Amino acid sequence: MKKRICLWFAIIMMLTVCFIPTSAAEKEDIQTKSPAVGDVDANGTITAADAALILRYIVKLETLSGDQEFCAECNNDGNITAADATVIMRYVVHLDTIPPSAVTVTLPPYVPTSTPTATPTPTNPTGLDGVIAEAKINANELNLRTGAGTSYPVVTLMKRDTKVYVFSNSGDWWYIQIKDTQLKGWALAKYIETTNDPLVAYGKAAVNATMYKEASLTSTVLTTVVFDTNVGIIGRKDTFYKIRLLDTGVEGFVLSSAFPTLTSLSAGPSPVPTPSPTPTPNGQSGVTAQGVINAASVHLRSDAGTEHSIVKTMAKDTPVYVFEKKAATNAATLWYHVQIKGEATTGWVLVDYVTLSNARISQYATVAAQVYLRVRSTTTSDKVSETPLAVGTEIGIIGSVVNSGDDLWYHVRVLSNGLEGWIRGTTVTLGAVVS
Secondary structure, eight states: HHHHHHHHHHHHHHHHHTTTOHHHHHHHTTTTTTTOOOOOSSSSSSHHHHHHHHHHHHTTTTOHHHHHHHHHOOOOSSOOOHHHHHHHHHHHSSSSSOOOOEEEOOOOBBSSSSSSOOOEEEEEEEEEEOOOEEEEESSSEEEEESSSSSOOEEEEETTTTTEEEEEEEEEEEEEETTSSSOOOOEEGGGGEEOOOOOOOOEOOOOOOEEEEESSSSTOOEEEEETTTEEEEEEETTTEEEEEEETTOOEEEEEEEEGOOEEEEEGGGGSSSOOOOOOTTTTTSSSEEEEEEEOOOSEESSSSTTSSOEEEEOOTOOEEEEEEEEEEEESSEEEEEEEEEEOOOEEEEEEEGGEEESSOOEEEEEEEEEOOOBBSSSTSSSSSSSSOBTTTOOEEEEEEEOOOSOOOEEEEEETTTTTTTTEEEGGGGEEEEEEE
């Protein structure tokens, strides 16, 4: 213990030669300026004298004013210790940076979702500033809609494992973009599984900051985050932030002091406005059936009728999703509104050229009370799934029956995963009738 005290005093005495007290006139002038972290003696520069002043303060040889205590706290741990003097000395010999102000935003601790890879793999979401996470669809089929609600039209139908970018949320809905396409819209968050750590805030670099592979100054250096660069903040670990570069997707750690000001996701780059509702009660509010084209070289047209332009010519056995049905304007023919499976291509085709592979929905509905999907129209029947349907689940009505107990039951299809079964009429809220 005596040797440790002697060593501290030796360091203090050695650094004291660099410490020159500031005159009263200089102090009066400095008080009109904003204090800078690291400049403890307030002389306008950060030198070894500032480190000496911190060490003298620790062993009670000096007192510090409120502004000086602010400037002495260099590593954002809430205490003034020899570690702060070390930060200054590393700065003096150009081994590190010191930020102009202290970080005041509190973030949750960073908990990695997977073991870090040896080499960062950029995702290159060029032009997609505002992405807070990457994800995939975890339902067999999921509607992408123009707004955050089931009354909005369907943009397209996404299949399981479709990869997407996540931008923002509105209640239980996420605003997303399908990877490698320009298709954007809203989908229920519970059917979307993130594949990397989501952002919790945005930050802008206040200095040129070194980005490390791990939360350590001795870790491998990945790159330098240039002054004024916007980044995504994933979380905090000790005195480091884990960040994601928005232009390349590379992730790493930087000293939190390099990002003194953070902004919430809602105030981040490229905010996404919620679109105005445009309900289509008899239109594209969901897939009503699936089918295949039963003839060769069938035209997919821009609207119902042969007078409309050809969107695409489909081969026999092309699989399609079927939406609504309507008559042509100038002829007594019926047409299906369809989407080619695996594509975003939609259009109209004569009903005669589509063979349905499952029963067509006649009406849309939602689940009004948690209920199990049954194999038959009775509560003693086997369950289709051990997971009950949650309130608000979108379903389609295929048929109905009144059983021997005078109870109304609906034959339904769950729109998100295609499961079919029976539920009691008292647990259903009916919606738009399908044309």
